Amino acid sequence: MAKINDNFIKLPESYLFSDISKKVNTYKTEHPEAKVIRMGIGDVTLPLTGEVIQSLHAATDEMAQAATFKGYGPEQGYRFLTETIVKEAYLPLGIQLDPEEIFISDGAKSDTGNFGDILSKENRIAVTDPVYPVYIDSNVMGYRAGELGSNGKWSNIVYLPCTPDNNFVPALPQEKIDVVYLCFPNNPTGTTLTRDQLKVWVDYAIKNDVLILFDAAYEAFITEKEVPHSIYEIENAKKVAVEFRSFSKTAGFTGTRCGYTVVPKELLLSCEEGDKKVSLNKLWNRRQCTKFNGTPYIIQKAAEATFSPKGKEEVKALIDYYMSNAKIIRESLENIGMKVFGGVNSPYIWMKTPEGFSSWEMFDKLLKEVNIVTTPGVGFGPSGEGFIRFSALGNREDTLEAMERIKHWNIKK
């Protein structure tokens, strides 16, 4: 008899964004005159840049000619892009990589979600809390999460709270773990680790045979010097860490789809049986060659264009635009007495709700009283309760209008 993977029915529906949508739609039906401003979902709003569009057109034209047409490409990505990433994204940070250590994909969601394919079901997984839900859900699917408790936590997953009490720096786990997901700059809190703080994790991973899955999807938003853009800025990190990156937020590729994963050749993991150590790079290559047929040529050309001198300037302008929004949001919330985190090296602002308000109560209040849609922090995990996430990825006009409303808002009423 054919059977399903029961873990899929253990997984609760992801209600967060549909619950938000329902609440917003009900409110709009009851108040058709209200101009609701969305500052919840982390999608970008600015269009693709000129260099990217030009290269998309040029690559499309190549596909129209027999002489330049491309069929299946290398599953790992075209060499022109992996070499460009090595040279433009890592060398300036002092990091030497081999193009064969870079795997181009359709984005960091797929890669962070799929990476568990090559890891044992026996691994004990740790995540920071609050957390990007893909890390947990993909481990539920992969038989590693156990059971969901009434406290909102999975029994076999180790949760590492990140709250103002620890300055959003996760403490090293007290119990034995095998794999940890770290995401810095963080979604949803917008906070970061300094080089010294990340080194603590790399040293711990080396000492305790732990694999770090480092999600750097927001590295392009970093403005402070002491914040590392890549985990490989930390000595010996190549022995213990995989890094995920994305063009989504960096260059407006959320709908265009391109990302990449770095799997260093020197990263070796033990087999389930015996003492043999195996290269994770080889396994990921094997996995990708079996289950993935490569990112489209035209998309990889578009991604390459973000690294040309003009492309880099354009990307910087996009990031500067969003980070100016972040500053506006942060300062406006501070001006009305709110405690806020993030928004300096990331497009997310994490606001503590005033005393007595839960995440959802604050969400409702913002929607009803100033017509602003945010994301309730508790939707990202138990330690997100009592917080609200604002996204700076909207357009300037809406951001300014939303903050003007906040300025005149009596939050305590």
Ligand code: PLP
């Ligand atoms: N990782 C984090 C932390 C994210 O917040 C997101 C998107 O919101 C992703 C990965 C997914 O990125 P991509 O669009 O490349 O799949």
